[in-house]
Amino acid sequence: MSDTTATPTRPVNWTAISITAAVVMGGILAALLAVAPRDDGGIAWFDPMIPGGWMAWTLPVAIFFWCIASLLVTFTILAIRFPETPRVGVLRIETTRGDRLFISLLGSAFICLVWLFFAGLPVWGALALCLVYAAAVFRWV
Structure with a gap:
């Protein structure tokens, strides 16, 4: 004889999960900005965050990796909350x-490497191209 009674499941509060993730990532960003090297009261953007460290951990590098981590957290929450079936693009x-x-x-x-080779610094134009490219990839690929 099989047991046909189902145990009720508690609904998942996705709003709380999203807000918690945003608060945690915001806290990490605030901590990065708090420990950033300063000179004359302002942030010294390109001074090493770890003096004598083996890698050039500057604030822009730390923010770049923070952005990647934020994207991964966001896409993980989206994948769990809104599962999708693969689609075929161009x-x-x-x-x-x-x-x-x-x-x-x-x-x-x-795109950024090619921009650096042909145009050099700054890479704001490459960032604009990357955003257009990413929008195209998400729309048509």
Whole structure:
């Protein structure tokens, strides 16, 4: 004889999860800005965050990795909350949101490298191109 009584499940509070994730990521960003090197009261953007460290951990590098971590957290929550089936785009391969994020990040890295080679610093123009490229990838790939 099988037991047909189902145990009620508690609904997941996605608003609380999203707000908690945003608060945690905001706290990490605030901590990064708090420990950033300062000179004459302002942030010294390109001074090392770890004096004598083995890698050039400057504030822009830390913010870059913070952005990547924020994207991964956001896309993880989206994947759990709104599962999606893969779709076929112009590349004729099945992709999910995570796949399109990876394609856009990889392509953006190459856009920035090409920009640095041909135009040099600053890379604000490359950032604009990367945003257009990412929008195109999420729309059509």
